[in-house]
Amino acid sequence: MKLGLAFVFLGATLLAGTASAADKRWDGADDLPVNPLACSAGEANAAPAAKPYDGGQATNAPDKAGKPITLVDVPKLIGIGYFNATSKGMQEAAKALGNVTVKTDGPTEAKIDEQIKFIDNYITSGVDGILFAANDPVAIAPVLKKALSKGIHVVGYDANSTPDAREWFVNQAEFNGIAKSMIDSMAKEAGEDKSFAIVTSTFTTPNQARWTAEMWAYAQKCHPKLKWLETVEAQEDNNLSFNQATTLINKYGDKLAGLFGMTSVATPASAEAVTKAKLCGKVAVVGLATPNAMKPYVNADCVKSVVLWNPVDLGYAATYVMRAVVDGKLKSGATSVEAGKLGKLNVVNGSEVLLGSPFIFTKQNIKDFDF
């Protein structure tokens, strides 16, 4: 009797969930405007609407153009592989430039109050510039503004602050860039006319919803035969992600040629599900993930492309951006900046420098990363 009621309920949900339109956005995509990149690298991208410079300004900074400078890097926390990698990139850039000294120091836990104390101490002891990855975009703003007011240059990377609290921010990847890498990899690995499903956190998680919308837009434009089957939610839960990926594999059988993992949790869990189903090579797994979690699958040839950015390059670029700011080469209104071995990086969104195309971890390079 009591369970009968539950079945009535289940039946009602069954009727509610089945309708779907052919050309609507994929489940889990947001409704914001999309800006898909060009299909091949040769074509020009549609220029995004230019936005005026909205960063801050260091007041009465001493002119150290071309002169040696001392920088401090305060990441979210120290001692983890990811920020060890950004720090390594900064040292590489300092060596290449020859006139920069950079030291990484920061809290051992990702705590904003600790991070503020570190920055405050370096303002007191005196440095020429501060590089940061914010634990909280709003809470970090006052101490960064204090640094600017003392003539210290401020450049962010990885995690932004409110724009007016720093001069520039090095953006590791834009949504449409990630989307292009994901869809191109899937089309290459699964096949142009094959079907795939998506494992995401929830339909409304902002970053995932943005990526999904841009992936939809780019697929419509450049890989129109690639067929989306469905998107399932798996929170940020390892075991739920695994169960959901397994259920998709069992539901679609041979029809399923690919799985997208939209979170660093969903991607390894999807790879595990494909491995356990003994479908490596038959179901492609493409997704956002960190290299350490993906090494077993990449080394076993079960996963070919892990999409992210290269944190070493990110730290490298942040240091070059800081040097260009001190030298007066990167100012309000600039459209690009030279960044050593990375070449010319574009200015986007008013006061951000875009690192470039996302980085794809493969069997050849994944062993070089530890985060």
Next chain:
Amino acid sequence: MTTVTLTGTEADPRRWLKAFASQEALLAIAVIGLAIAVGLYNPRFLAARNLSDVLLGNAYIAVAAVGMSMVIISGNIDISVGALIGVLATISGTLAVNGAPAVVAWSAALVAGVLVMALQGVIIAYLRIPAIVVTLGMLSILKGGLISVTGGKWITDLPDDFHLADVEIFGTLPFPVFLMILATILAALWMRYSASGRAIYAVGGNAEAARLCGISQPRTIVMVFALHGLFAGAAALLYATQLRVIQSTVPPNLELTIITASVVGGVSILGGVGTVVGSTLAAVLIAEIASALVFIDVSPYWIRAVQGVLILVTVIADILRRRRMAGA
């Protein structure tokens, strides 16, 4: 007088009906009925591979629900178990990546589980503090402690022999499913036929009567929590070894899913009533519903709502049954 002879007769239709209407039987019917219904909509659901995956991926919930059922039957509750499973998984994984033999890493989770839960049992039983308060405190300690100690850093590079969940018994039966069945059967037999097992029901059903019968209430409660810790440790091992990554965080809402399995399995939230066979069947049913929702193209968000309906319906039925018995 006549009633005594009647209920004692095997042929009595009412007795047969009563057995048929038990929570365990209803759940078994629901598990099979749902499988057939979804199978008609999408036959792929009934593929052996899918049914086995549903059990495999959720066996740890059933194992933890065995211990939770004992706790609830004894008249207590534990909301710290989800956090504890996260902590035990992390302890075990940390030992394994630092070179401890797999057996040591596994044992550590079991021992730590027993210790933490026995400690809570002692506080509840001897200091007479309500279980909900003690376990709420422990939930915060474990959750906060885990994130502080690990910084949320994932454990990767786990050695191959650590992956207990990959072991297959007799070459076909996945270890998690084997453990789920074994734990359920052993616990069910022990609770039904041993004096210490029966004491759990006595303490949860009528503490005063239990005391008069010579059952030590505090000792029974500590024993129940220690056993619950053992099952939580076993659940943590299945949870930790299923994937190649341990997240070092507390699995979201895991304690609620485990409590739901117990309650929907017919374990009375007021204590004294219920079986672990029921809670295991309920865990299977909940897992089956989650998978079924994907097969019939319904958002998995509905799983929470469906779980909620199952809980309310079961608890209301339990309360009504008690009132009827009290009134009779």
